[in-house]
Amino acid sequence: MKAIEIKAFGAPEGLAVVDLPAPLPAAGEVLISVAAAGVGGVDTLIRSGALASYGFTEGFVPGGEVAGTVTAVGDGVDGAWIGRRVWGSSGAGGGYAEQVAASVERVVPLPADLSAVDAVALGSAGSVAHFALAHAHFAPGETVLVRGGSGSLGLMTVQLAARGGASAVAVTTSSAEWGERLRALGATHVLDRSGNGGADAPAGYDVIIDIVAGADLPTFFDRLHRNGRLIAVGVVGGQPPADFGTKLMASFQRSLTFATFSLDTVDEAALRAERSEQFAAAGRGELEAVVHEVLPLDQAVEAHRKMDAGEVFGRIALVP
Template identity: 30%
Template structure:
């Protein structure tokens, strides 16, 4: 089969297509014919050697999320699963390929009425956004700032917060994402590449300040956004796309949420199922900004790192 193999850390050019042996499912595993593979920003950090969990062993096939049809199963797996269309996590690697192994408990059937590519777009981002949304316990009228609002997780958080009757302010870099973000339910959009972006955020709150910040960027942007919180406000910290953590002013009365222990495998599966069902019911819309063929994985990573992409980026198997 064809697979993207990473033999060294570095720029996107280290992602090269190779012919490798087909994987064979062992006990408790299924083999998925990959139609789409998910790409996350963290995977670009891992590729560069700066991932949040250290450097993995090489060589490796990147990719932790796929969607496709089960074409083989391990000796102890119910053969009735053959032919089932699923999304699945792969244990951290193996997704950028024509065939990928997954534990049977990590394969979630795609509900009727939901396109497979949409299901793949929700596999990582949907469970993350839904978990963050539930932890935040948004109340009607809350003034909520969503950073990276045009991205995979951010675009879902905008929808979820708007559905909870919050006053949502979407923030991202550049003006090109404004129409998308407001179409998802944001009351206003702020370009945080502008020097006066915080003034615009405060104006959008009526000068009161924010009740909640979803911070997936960190660094200067996250620090500034947290500074716009009212006393007693909350910040949900879930990422550091900037490469640095946001700074917290310990003298202020700010509640930090979202830094709880990782959900259990059963909880993770339940979040994925819920996200897929919400999408199948038309209550959550994943935004797929761009899709690349498998052999263009390097171009896909390059596009993500340019910060010009919108929504989710997928590889097509």
């Protein structure tokens, strides 16, 4: 089968099309014929080598989520899965390929009115957004800031916060055009990357969902209300300063909270239930899957170039 492999860490040109043996589903797994693979920010970090200390090596096949049709099952898996359209998590990688084996525990059936491309725009991002807001103890009537609103995770957080009754949903973005598109999805205030905006922007926020991190993360503690919570769900801007906690401690009397959030801490049954609900909501038109572009699998280099250049609003999908 055709797949995309990281031949060399660094620039997108380190990705290459290779021929690999098709996987066989192990016990508890299904084999998915891939119709679409999502391109995520973590894929670009892995490709760059930034996450090599976590065990990612050259020769790795990126891609954490796919959608397609089940063509075979491993031992212990009900044969009724064969022929079903599904979204599936391929774990840390393996999704940039024509076929993927995935644990049946990480597979969700797709409604007939949801495309494979839309599914990979929603699947991982939607669940991170939902459970990150829950991790922040977000409640209706609170103010929310989404730091890094133009990627699929930011877009889903905006939609879910608005849908959940936030009194204001502010976003940071670098583009006025993207800001208008974010307003159409539920944002009430559009800020620049530093968190500055118009005179009508909230003076502070109860919850900040931070996808960026990076050197400026500590400055956003100043934008929290008393008892405010900042949840870091990504590091697309790099790691924060090593001493960022000193800024938090300087605000000791405001009872601020900083936390990280990873889907690895969520029970698989809860993940499947939430994804099923979101896929159904998208099929009914209640959530919008924002797809920036659909590219052939062999154009993964171009997809990563666009991600690195900050040109992507939503999710790029690769199709074999």
